[in-house]
């Protein structure tokens with residue numbers, strides 16, 4: 001059995017909080033989990049999330065997060081080298097909005113993974 005390392009735990013907690021706060025500030029409106037990664041499911045209801053770029057391309061959470069990391073890295077490099085920085089192409093690939101995927105499975109534009117819908121559209125759903 002390991003012993004609980006409060007110092008290590010606190011340091012990791014602070015690092016996660018800082019990462020989340022930085023990403024929320026950089027990408028307003030996108031949903032991040034505690035550690036600062038894009039959420040895979042809504043906080044309320046746990047519905048699958050999909051992401052849309054400004055060109056209306058559908059992304060899965062992994063590819064959406066990868067697109068953010070690409071731009072973050074380019075912006076970081078631009079701090080020391082003004083010739084660096086994200087390209088228009090890289091900025092086009094970042095998600096600008098997320099939504100719960102209720103009824104229709106979509107394929108991710110980048111990796112073709114299927115983003116499952118919360119409800120199978122083939123099944124009749126009876127409300128009330």
Ligand SMILES: [Zn+2]
Nearest residue numbers: 060063108111
């Ligand atoms: Zn993907």
